[in-house]
Amino acid sequence: MTDINISFGWNTYQSCQTKTCSYSYIQESGISYWRDSNIIISLFFYVTVAGVYDMSLISDEIQREAEVLVTIPTLSYKYYAKFNPENLNLSLGSIQIDNPGYVKVNFQGTKSMINRKTGNYPKLKSLVVSNVVNRNAIKFVQDSFSSHFGRRGPSVHLNYNLASQTKIKHFFNEVTVPKYWDVVGTYAMAIGFQYGYFGMQVNSESERRILFSVWSPQETDDPSSILPENQVKLVQKGNNTVINDFGNEGSGGQSYLVYPWVAGVSYQFRLIGYPNKNGYSTFSAYFKDPTKSEGYILIASWKRPKTQSYLTGLYSFLENFDPEKGNLSRKAYFNNQKAVNYNGKDVKVLSASFSYDETADKQQRYDYDGGVDAENGYYLKNCGFFDKTKVRKGEVFTKSK
Template identity: 75%
Template sequence: MTDIQISFGWNAFQTCSTQTCTYSKIKESGVSKWKDSNIIISLFFYVTVAGVYDISLVSDEIQREAELQVNIPSISYSQIAKFNTDSLNLSLGSIQIDNPGYIKVNFQGTNSLINRKTGQYPKLKTLILSNVENISAISFVQDSFSSHFGRRGPSVHLKYNLESKSKIKYFFNEVTVPKKWDAIGTYAMAIGFSSGYFGMQVNSESERKILFSVWSPQKTDDPSTILAENEVKLLAKGKKTVIKSFGNEGSGGQSYLVYPWVTGVAYQFKLVGYPTKDGYSVFTAYFKDPTKFEDYILIASWKRPKTQTYLERVYSFLENFDPEKGNISRKAYFNNQRAFTNKGKNVKIQSATFTYDETATKQQRYDYDGGVDDINGYYLRNCGFFDKTNVKTGDIFKKTQ
């Protein structure tokens, strides 16, 4: 028998029971500075073996006597946890889990404060599962893993398998985000390639972007250190396209169009790439809204030094770039892919290979999925703590039509 310690800083998220809440960012040290009784703190872990587990809550800071409503919706567990300055480790009793899958434990401050003095709700540091026979029966984001990437959730990818890889100059793709699957932090990347990526993002409640970025050949996360000979050069841009540099994931040139794309529309992406005689390669991105434009509009054209390629390793991905939103599922369809060589010859897309990132590879989270729908195309889904699917990295999806 052993105890399993699940850290809130790696595995907890906030939602609001009303229209507005006052949030404080969840840190690695746990949930603190918490005063709003409308906030619900949800901790997630995955159970592979049914059984009875004892649970307790660990805090390292209690400013006032207070009560928390604790519930686990999937097993109809509900209990009031009463804290005082002596209750840094509080037993929450036993829970019976009958089916494997994700367990969500909710914590919400009650309005019935035992002591009405000012202060915050108890800091939530760790949830402990006791009397666990097999430690592999419980999965969650470990403290040794990145809390940033663990809370973001797994990124998922589709690598397109073409009948010929020689001199692909043009690639087309369509992306549709279904209704209610467009959470903040979503990046539905339509066309990735060896030197960059192109797709659409949800940046906030009021802002969305069509984003096209090209990496510098110099490997650095700090764009200010890129030598002049390694700079990605802008050749052209759309009228409303914003141009800037980027870093922290490699560095290079970034271009984006602030654009109010909506769910349920199959937006069209076109990427052109070819080498030039002076040692560069040119990559140009075009975007089409089928409800607004008769033709594609230019996002930007970039010239990458020390590069002599057409479009290589073409793929798509779906990611969440906001660690505070990793508890919300997102989904995207990728359809009607087309590829052409520099001679204009059509190259067939035979299939797509599914992969995922380290968050899934290291079994920190299981909320990932992918597949193919002959009507809507290939799809990717991630985040939201939905139960584990059978899909695994390396699976190949192929349309029947």
Template identity: 45%
Template sequence: MGYTVPANTEYFYNEVTVPTGQDKIGSYFMANGFNGGYAGMQVNSATEPRILFSGWDADSGAKTTLVRKGPNVVDNGFGGEGTGGQSYLLYNWTAGNTYRFLTRAQPDGAGGTDFSAWFYTPETATWRFIATWKRPATTTYFAGVYSFLENFNPDNGYMERSVQYGNQWARTTAGTWSELTSARFTGDATAANAQRMDYAGGVQNGRFYLRNGGFFAAYVPINQTFSRPATGQQPTVNLSTLP
């Protein structure tokens, strides 16, 4: 699901709900993606649920570096589909609960941009800081904002998974919050080439949703735009007191 945000968007807010029973191993429920990185929830094993925030290296090849991280957050590099820095928190999130993600893009005035991510836990009613990554040779606010649903374990392609995203908001550098009520539904090469057609997306229960895996038949064609009803519920987050 791709969202169009206003110019000079500094913060992006999203709420993610994995329906009960849909938290299959090998799933990545990515909430806050952008040109430069992404944040969301993973199921790496039956005992290893993660909150993940990664930043890509610069297009020039210059390395993204860690500025700071929150308590108990693990950081390392990653490779494979591109290279960059990765940070994650082992957190036993629960399917059926709604979690909140907030990301920030902040040019540092020296040719780089700092990307930060926070995660709100309803179990403790607190915001948790994940990390700030500095991407060099990049001066930008948010662009290309999106969410995705991924199966990163090919052996689990027979398992169906789904996710709902609701109440998306963007905040500009001028301090104005804007609700985002439309999203563009797209797919990767596997979907575009019709190698597999067990995928769907749209609006469900007032939220955008994504679904894939399990070989279901009722697919929804990609490359179309959906609109959800506005909530009018601006994020109740105090940016000045975030950890």
């Protein structure tokens, strides 16, 4: 038997039970500055082997006596943990896990025993799960992995397989984020290619964007370091498109339109790419709202230097870019793909293969899914700690029509 130490800094999220809360700090060192009894701290881990497990809490700072309610909703588990400055390690008793899957453990400070003048609730460092048959019985985001990407959750991709990959000039895709799945931090990327990506985002509770970015051929995360001969050049932009540089994931030219897209509507995306004679290739992105009469509108057109290419490596993805929202699920449908080559001839889109990022590949998170819906086309789903699906990396999806 062995003990498993699950760090709060890599595996927890917080939610508010009222309209306003004083949020705690979630850092790699743990949960600190926690003083609001309306905040619930939720820790997640995945159990692969059913059995009886013992749990205990480790704190590295207890400023005062306090009582914390610990619950596991799916197990009807409830425990009142009473902290005092003399005891930094507190047993929580045992839990019975009958089936493999995610376990959510909630921590909430009680209103009794609160003395706001003498400090915060205990700092939460780790949850220890004991009586474990082997280390592979309990899965979670490890301390050795990036807390940022672990808390964001896995990104998932559809890689499109075409009847011919030669000189594809136009690619069309249609994206629908279902109602109630449009969570802040969502990026439903409609058309990715070797040199950039194009899709729609939920940036905040009040702002949404249609985003198109093209990477520079110079490999750097610092856009200010790009040499003039390696800079992506703007050819044209839409009337309300914002133009920026971007960095931290490669660098290049960024264009976006602030646009109030709505969950449940199927938006249409068109990307055009072709080589020029002067050593550049031009990539242009167009967006269509089917509820409007204006047809496709230009987001932006960029020239990429040292590039002679049509559209290659076509794919879509679904990601969460907000690590504070990795406990909330996302879903998007991708339908009605169409490819056209440089001669204006249609090229059939045969299928799509499924893949995911390092977070899933290294088994830090299991909350990912993909497949085909008979009515809505291909779909991707991620985050939210739903139970593990049977979809495999490299699995090929084919639509019936």
